[in-house]
Amino acid sequence: MDSIDLEVLKTSAAWLAAGHRCELVTVIKTWGSSPRPVGATLAICDDGTVVGSVSGGCIEDDLIDAVRTDGIVRTLPEIVNYGISADEAHRFGLPCGGTIELAIEPLHADSRVAELLARLEAHELVERRLDLHSGAVTLRTAVPGAVLALKDAVLTTQHGPRWRLLIIGASQLSRFVAQIATAMDYHVIVCDPREEYRGGWNVPGVPLLHAMPDDLVLDLKLDSRSAVVALTHDPKLDDLALMEALKSPAFYVGAIGSRANNAKRRERLLQFDVSAEQLAHLHAPIGLYIGSKTPAEIAISILAELTAVKNGVPDALQIQHAAALTPPNPDLCVR
Structure with missing residues (x-):
C-alpha cells in the first residue's frame, strides 16, 4: 500500500x-x-x-x-x-x-x-x-x-502488502537503489552470494541474503507486485535470476549493462528456457535515460522507469519524453 x-x-x-x-x-x-x-x-x-x-x-x-x-x-x-x-x-x-x-x-x-x-x-x-x-x-x-x-x-x-523489490548484487549502486526504493515504501531484499560483499552491506531495514539469485527468485514466489533488478554485471549471477524472473508474473524485470552487452544477454537467455514473449518484458539497459553518471543518478533512473511501469505509463510515452536526451554513444550507455 x-x-x-x-x-x-x-x-x-x-x-x-x-x-x-x-x-x-x-x-x-x-x-x-x-x-x-x-x-x-x-x-x-x-x-x-x-x-x-x-x-x-x-x-x-x-x-x-x-x-x-x-x-x-x-x-x-x-x-x-x-x-x-x-x-x-x-x-x-x-x-x-x-x-x-x-x-x-x-x-x-x-x-x-x-x-x-x-x-x-x-x-x-x-x-x-x-x-x-x-x-x-x-x-x-x-x-x-x-x-x-x-x-x-x-x-x-x-x-498491503508493499510492493517488493529484489536487487541482485550488493554494489554501491544497489545501496542507492535500495535506499530510494525503501523511501518509496518498497519491501527491498538484496541477494549476493559473493563472500567479498558480506561485510560491506549496511542499509538499515534491507537484508542481504547470501543465496544464489535464481534460487531466491523461485523461493520468493514473485507476483504482480514484485520487481527484480540485476545489477552485478556478472552473467553467472544475473542471467539465471533473470531467466526465472521473466517466467514469473513480476511487473518489472531489469538488468544493468550497455546496449551491446544486453544484446548478448538476450541471445544467451533465448538459448535457455526463455521465450521471445517472455524476453520482451526485460528492461535492458535498465532505467530511463536521464544522462546519469553517478551511482545515485543511475539509481534514480532505475526507480523512475520502475515507477513508470508500475503506474502503467506506456513504453512509447516513456520513449517520447526521453527522446530529447539521447546519449551521445548509446552502445556505452548504462543509464
Whole structure:
C-alpha cells in the first residue's frame, strides 16, 4: 500500500492507544479532476491534528474546522460529498469542477486498526470490510487485483502488502537503489552470494541474503507486485535470476549493462528456457535515460522507469519524453 496511507493507519493506532478520538477519511469516488486517487486516506484527531491527504489541502481545512468547532461527534460512518455545486467546487478549490466522495469513519477499539497493521507487517494482502450502518469491521485475506468498492452499505478496501523489490548484487549502486526504493515504501531484499560483499552491506531495514539469485527468485514466489533488478554485471549471477524472473508474473524485470552487452544477454537467455514473449518484458539497459553518471543518478533512473511501469505509463510515452536526451554513444550507455 502507499506509504502515506500506511502512516495514516499507524498514526491512527497511536492516537487510539493514547486515548484520543479520531476519524478515518477515505476517498471512495471522484468526478472530474481530483488531486488524490480513490482509496487515498486521511486521519484526523480530536485536537484537529491530521495525517495523510484526500484533496491536497482544501477539504482538509474544512474537516479540521469542523472538528475544532464541534469535536468528533460521529458515532457511525458517514458518506460526505464535496464539490457537488459550482459554488462548492469554487469554495473547496477542486480543479476543473471536480467532485469527491468521502467515507468518514469514527475509529474505536473495534475498528481493528492494530490487527490490520499487524497483518500488513507480515506482508499480507488484507481486505477490510466496513458496515456503514453499524460501524462493524471485518478483516480477511484479499484477492490480488481487487479494488475499493461500496455496495449494499459495505465499504471494502484493500491494504498491503508493499510492493517488493529484489536487487541482485550488493554494489554501491544497489545501496542507492535500495535506499530510494525503501523511501518509496518498497519491501527491498538484496541477494549476493559473493563472500567479498558480506561485510560491506549496511542499509538499515534491507537484508542481504547470501543465496544464489535464481534460487531466491523461485523461493520468493514473485507476483504482480514484485520487481527484480540485476545489477552485478556478472552473467553467472544475473542471467539465471533473470531467466526465472521473466517466467514469473513480476511487473518489472531489469538488468544493468550497455546496449551491446544486453544484446548478448538476450541471445544467451533465448538459448535457455526463455521465450521471445517472455524476453520482451526485460528492461535492458535498465532505467530511463536521464544522462546519469553517478551511482545515485543511475539509481534514480532505475526507480523512475520502475515507477513508470508500475503506474502503467506506456513504453512509447516513456520513449517520447526521453527522446530529447539521447546519449551521445548509446552502445556505452548504462543509464
